[in-house]
Amino acid sequence: MSSPPRTDRNPGPSEHVATSLRERKKAKTRRTIQEQALRLFAERGYEATTVEQIAEAAEISPSTFFRYFPTKEDVVIQDDYDPLLVAAILRQPADLAPLSAVRAAFRSAFSELAPEELAQALYRAKLSLSVPAVRVRTAEGLFTTIDGLAQAVAERSDRDPDSPAVRTFVGAVMGAMLPAIFSWVEQDGAEPLPDLIDEAIGYLEAGLPI
Known part of the structure; x- marks a missing residue:
């Protein structure tokens, strides 16, 4: 009698290639949807732009749109910055103090963004502050950011991410970072975002001198 097929084998090279191609295609589709959505928001206004119009511009169906973005608000707030920041924090030298590590990580992560990425981030930030529905989703998304940074x-630090010390530390960092982002939006990006965030965390690191 023949043996049953194994189900615990490692994927072969061809399967890795197929998975990689699928992931790249999904990432490209996600970028296209977001780019077309932001273009339409700029041209027609957020409220006047429908999911159907975004889908048509991205050459997908509305159902495909919702597979990538659960709501129209999500097409504004979703990005890859949280994993970027987490990776930058974990790359910092082990002997660096926690706040110094976070400050260096934020500086390096935001400095890596291309000018067009920063321009898109600025426009998304403006929408997040000016459109009530997007502002609500942005506030909800902050909890995800806090969780990632806490981890x-x-x-x-070899600590529990749910400990009061870690949660308070991350809350203080976010409290310093948000006004920097607000200033960036108010100035229409005149001062570089990495500089504003670095200055804000620098005040925190110095004990908030006034």
């Missing part, structure tokens, strides 16, 4: 800080 990274806890891993570097």
Whole structure:
């Protein structure tokens, strides 16, 4: 009698290639949807732009849109910055103090963004502050950011990410970072975002001198 097929084997090279191609195609589709959505928002206004119009511009169906973005608000707030920041924190030298590590990580992560990425981020930030529905989703998304940063800080410090010390630390960092982003939007990007965030965390690192 023949043996049953194995189900615990490692994927072969061809399967890795197929998975990689699928992931790249999904990433490209996600970028296209977001780019077309932001273009239409700029041309027609957020409220006047429908999911159907975004889908048509991206050459997909509305159902495909919702597979990538659960709501129209999500097409504004979703990005890859949280994993970028977490990875930058974990790359910092182990002997660097937690706040110094976070400050260096934020500086390096935001400095890596291309000018067109920063321009898109600025427009998305403007929408997040000016459109009530997007503002609500942005506030909800902050909890995800806090959780990710807490995991990274806890891993570097060998602490529990849910401990009051870690959560308070991350809350203080976010409290310093948000006004910097607000200033960036108010100035229409005149001052570089990495400089504003670095200055804000620098005040925190110095004990908030006034």
